[in-house]
Amino acid sequence: MRLLLPQIAATEDLMSKGKVVVIGSNATRIETKGGYWGATGQYLNETVVPVMAVIDAGYEVVLATPNGAPPTIDKASDAPAHFDGDVHAYEHAKVFYATDPSMQGRTLRSILDEGLDSYDGVFIPGGQAPIVDLMQDQEVGEILRHFHEHRKPTAMLCHGPISSTAAMPYAREFRAALIAGDEDKAKEWAKDWQYTGYRMTVFQKSEEKVIEDKILHAKLYFDMPYALGLAGAIIDTGPDFEPYVVEDRELITGQNPRSDHPIAKALIAALDRKLGHA
Template sequence: MSKGKVLVMGSNATRIEIQGGGTGPMGQYLNETVVPMLALVGAGYEVLLATPSGAKPYIDPASDAVQHFGGDEAAYLRGKDFFANDPSTNTGRTLQSVIKEGLDEYDGVFAPGGQGPVVDLMQDPDAGEILRHFHAAGKPTALLCHGPIVSISAMPRATEFRAALIQGDRVKAAELAKGWQYAGYKMTVYSATEEKPIEDNILHGKLYFNMPETLDLAGAETTVGTDFEPHVVVDRELITGQNPRSDHPIAAKLIEALDRASLAS
């Protein structure tokens, strides 16, 4: 018997803006998606992957490697098979359809990273509605790597906030962020120094904004740990992980929070 349901918000983005014009290729990270989902299933929870368009997320080729599974070939192949074939990742569900059916049936929400969420989920109104629901209900909310930037979508004017960042207008962005639901929350997110190798070697350009400064500008209290080492921060219902190697730890913290909420209800 299922212990509950967790909604996984995926990204449909495949390219991200870089300074000077143009875009660079990116997507969603495989391990960040499937490791927590598999852990949740193993702990007795149902999972459902939904995206803005209903199409499956584009997996960033940089993440499609055994190294992101601790060098464990069996874990890597199991993760690939789960993403390709499990019913939970192949429903074609949109975030809007999940909202219409009712968010009360979900006990938690999770958003993995890769840079995809920085393009679409960060400013997606449906993602914002979902996060506001879970925030108001105090239900476990886990955001991994670039995923914590999805919390920006809870702002009423998230699209304008993001546009102000790209325009370099930090004063306007700070003004637009007033009233953000997660102001004052302790968080972590992919660091600027972790981002640099991707900017140098994959994007061949700099992003318009980095993740920690953006969350701080919005009103969060952001800290980062050692680059490319696991780091998870828990504050109230919000659980954030810094990087791809935080996949197992954030899953464990999310399951702990879900189990506690289940016992309390």
């Protein structure tokens, strides 16, 4: 009996309160007006800060992307400035992203094949990359429809909320219509969207202009509030580059990179409520 005690303790240490899938993008380039392709990727703080908080709260995290490779970190986010100037926090985040087992990456298909019933929450961080692939990815759509139908906590940060359009029956056509500037067609393709009527926030147009002017040096084909509003969402945004989070039913959205800590707190609280840990 005495020999079994360390094994029992180790098993208890490994037990988690639940499991969260983090959906990342594999996009490294984004198309802009004039035929120019700009560099893009996932924001470091938007990915790591909420993930570390969720793990610290006792949940298991699994990172999944369309092709199974971890997202490319956007160079614009690779700086202490996105960690309130805290160099130690920035360096810790970089090491975590590069070495922690939760950040190794799996395919979205493997998550679906495993079965979504084993997952209790989903989180989609930003950076502009989700505009390219996640918002029209069929497997993302399948995952989001499951979480919507079962009212499981669904969190999306900064540009991450644009990924919610993947749940549409015609997500690819919706995105193509936005790029073509065909508003009527976009509305038509957005019919029967699961998140119609939901309040949500997202990186707003005035914030996007800063990125377009100072980093991309080009204009995107559409801004995020316009696209989500056209699809049927009720857009609610706060001051530029200030933390802001909106919760509506199972959906939790954060406006910008500085909303990383607040959205983590909101997601953990929603998971605890859903699973009876509160």
